[in-house]
Amino acid sequence: MKTVNIHDAKTNLSKLVEAAVQGEPFVIARAGKPMVKVMQIDSRPPTRIGFLDGAYEIPEDFDRMDSGRIRSMFEGDA
Numbered sequence: 001m002k003t004v005n006i007h008d009a010k011t012n013l014s015k016l017v018e019a020a021v022q023g024e025p026f027v028i029a030r031a032g033k034p035m036v037k038v039m040q041i042d043s044r045p046p047t048r049i050g051f052l053d054g055a056y057e058i059p060e061d062f063d064r065m066d067s068g069r070i071r072s073m074f075e076g077d078a
Contacts, residue, residue, distance in 0.1 A: 001025060001026060001027060001037075002019075002024065002026040002027070003026065003027045003028075003029050003034065004016065004026055004027070004028060004029070005028070005029055005030070005032075006028055006029070006030050006035075009028045016038065017038070020038050020039055020040050021040050022040075023040065025037060025038060025039035025040070026038050
């Protein structure tokens with residue numbers, strides 16, 4: 001893994017970050033002592049599809065549920 005000193009990191013930060021995004025992490029050192037490791041963040045969102053599978057049931061008449069009550073809310077005084 002590539003190690004760069006702080007001064008070189010400041011001077012070449014854009015290039016170093018681009019390399020890290022391409023899978024080439026690097027270490028920033030001060031006076032030869034490693035301080036931080038820079039690497040790409042895993043940008044894939046967590047899988048959410050199916051996380052509630054089996055936790056509930058949708059009734060067959062879901063799209064018609066309470067239609068009479070809803071209709072009565074709009075009828076009458078008009």
